[in-house]
Amino acid sequence: MHLRDATPADCGTLLNLIKALAEYEREPDAVIATEADLLRDGFGPTPRFHARLAELDGKPVGFALWFFVWSTWQGRCGLYLEDLFVLPEARGHGVGAALLRDLAARALQEGCTRFQWQVLDWNTPAIGFYEKLGAKALKQWIPMRVEGVEAIRRVAEGKGA
Amino acid sequence: MHLRDATPADCGTLLNLIKALAEYEREPDAVIATEADLLRDGFGPTPRFHARLAELDGKPVGFALWFFVWSTWQGRCGLYLEDLFVLPEARGHGVGAALLRDLAARALQEGCTRFQWQVLDWNTPAIGFYEKLGAKALKQWIPMRVEGVEAIRRVAEGKGA
Numbered sequence: 632m633h634l635r636d637a638t639p640a641d642c643g644t645l646l647n648l649i650k651a652l653a654e655y656e657r658e659p660d661a662v663i664a665t666e667a668d669l670l671r672d673g674f675g676p677t678p679r680f681h682a683r684l685a686e687l688d689g690k691p692v693g694f695a696l697w698f699f700v701w702s703t704w705q706g707r708c709g710l711y712l713e714d715l716f717v718l719p720e721a722r723g724h725g726v727g728a729a730l731l732r733d734l735a736a737r738a739l740q741e742g743c744t745r746f747q748w749q750v751l752d753w754n755t756p757a758i759g760f761y762e763k764l765g766a767k768a769l770k771q772w773i774p775m776r777v778e779g780v781e782a783i784r785r786v787a788e789g790k791g792a
Numbered sequence: 793m794h795l796r797d798a799t800p801a802d803c804g805t806l807l808n809l810i811k812a813l814a815e816y817e818r819e820p821d822a823v824i825a826t827e828a829d830l831l832r833d834g835f836g837p838t839p840r841f842h843a844r845l846a847e848l849d850g851k852p853v854g855f856a857l858w859f860f861v862w863s864t865w866q867g868r869c870g871l872y873l874e875d876l877f878v879l880p881e882a883r884g885h886g887v888g889a890a891l892l893r894d895l896a897a898r899a900l901q902e903g904c905t906r907f908q909w910q911v912l913d914w915n916t917p918a919i920g921f922y923e924k925l926g927a928k929a930l931k932q933w934i935p936m937r938v939e940g941v942e943a944i945r946r947v948a949e950g951k952g953a
Contacts, residue, residue, distance in 0.1 A: 649864045664867025672862060672869060677838065679869045680862040698862055701833060701841040703810045703875045706825025708833060708840045714864045728950070735948035739941065746938040746947065753932070761936050763952050765943045769935040773919070775927040777907040780900065782926045786907065787896035789889070791924050 632726060634733050637682035637694070642669040645682055648694045652716040683733060685717065685726045692721035695730045697737075702745060709745030710738035731764070749774070793887060795894050798843035798855070803830040806843055809855045813877040844894060846878065846887045853882035856891045858898075863906060870906030871899035892925070910935070 637645055646666050653662045672679040685693035693716055700711045712734060717726045738746045750757050750768075758768055777783050785791070798806055807827050814823045833840040846854035854877055861872045873895060878887045899907045911918050911929075919929055938944050946952070 653865060658865075661865045662867075664863075664865060668867030672867070679860050696862075696864055699840050699859070700861070700872070701857075701859055701874060702825075703857055704814060704819075704822045704825060706823075706829030706833070711861070713862060732948055732950050735938070735944050738944050739948060743944070744939070744941055746944050748936050749933045750936055751932055752934050758934070758936075764938070764947050765952065766936045766938045766947075769937055771913050772910045772935050773913050774930040774933050774935065775909050775911055775919075775922050776930055777896070777925070777927045778905070780905060783896050783899050783904070783907050786925050786927075787893050787900060789893050791926065 632724060632729060633686045633689075634683055634729060635686070637673070637684050639670055639674045641682070641684060641691075642666040642673070644684065644691045645669055645673075645694060645696075648691065648716060648718070649696075649714070651718060652714060655716070655719065680713065683730060685730055687721055687724060687726065693717035693726045693730060695734055697734060699741070699743070700745075700747065705744050707742065707744040709747055710734060710741065710743045712746070712748040715748075793885060793890060794847045794850075795844055795890060796847070798834070798845050800831055800835045802843070802845060802852075803827040803834070805845065805852045806830055806834075806855060806857075809852065809877060809879070810857075810875070812879060813875060816877070816880065841874065844891060846891055848882050848885060848887065854878035854887045854891060856895055858895060860902070860904070861906075861908065866905050868903065868905040870908055871895060871902065871904045873907070873909040876909075 643666055650662050653659055680696055680698045683695045684691050696714045697710055697712045700709045715730055735746055804827055811823050814820055841857055841859045844856045845852050857875045858871055858873045861870045876891055896907055938947055
């Protein structure tokens with residue numbers, strides 16, 4: 632198994648893995664991202680995300696996509712894991728756990744004092760796994776989201792939903 | 793009322809407002825951030841956050857601190873609002889609402905397709921206010937967090953909590 636940073640040449644591979652994740656979650660049409668989006672936002676002068684690829688026998692089988700967040704109280708950045716996925720046929724080799732360990736090491740290198748992600752509340756096996764690792768479930772915090780340009784515009788214009 | 797981007801010269805003002813927020817939340821000792829932290833991470837070559845200041849009669853009375861996040865499925869960045877605070881004595885002038893509208897406009901300028909933040913689950917008035925604005929509460933998602941360098945190191949080394 633080999634882990635490495637994704638390069639601009641990997642955008643097609645990354646997009647395939649993102650689509651495989653969406654299919655696995657039974658939302659194959661939810662991915663509107665394109666290779667051009669990945670190239671622009673991941674590999675421009677100010678990267679909006681970073682990605683690690685996991686290879687098994689030289690073939691890409693998983694990825695982790697992350698970016699920096701920042702804590703006002705700590706005055707330090709955190710590493711936010713947006714997506715971690717391993718192809719179903721490549722599971723059982725510890726690829727997911729290796730990606731998680733790798734990202735934790737990266738967080739330390741980058742001076743982060745937090746390592747964060749989100750999990751679905753019905754996914755109790757995952758929550759248990761993460762808690763064993765040392766993660767805490769912040770159940771009192773609810774993510775709020777204004778989705779889409781039109782909805783954001785209504786907020787900007789002081790209009791309601 | 794005047795809103796403007798914070799500059800390096802505002803780090804002291806920002807830190808005072810961050811501390812006022814922590815005091816308001818009855819956690820005055822939770823802020824370990826320093827002016828040097830704000831300067832390094834907010835105003836270096838790769839800013840880890842952005843901040844807006846709200847002034848009333850030329851005096852700083854509130855702030856919003858935000859950074860970019862990224863959605864793999866949308867292939868676009870989002871604007872994440874980490875903190876928004878208005879000094880108790882300056883409330884009732886619409887400063888908080890103005891900061892929120894201002895950030896929504898900034899999200900549009902930056903090409904973001906999401907505008908996100910978190911709220912405490914017991915804060916039902918705030919949740920109701922945000923929902924009227926057009927935000928959705930993503931109650932099925934639980935934030936997970938590994939806090940502190942030692943806990944992150946244990947994950948990196950494959951050890952448990």
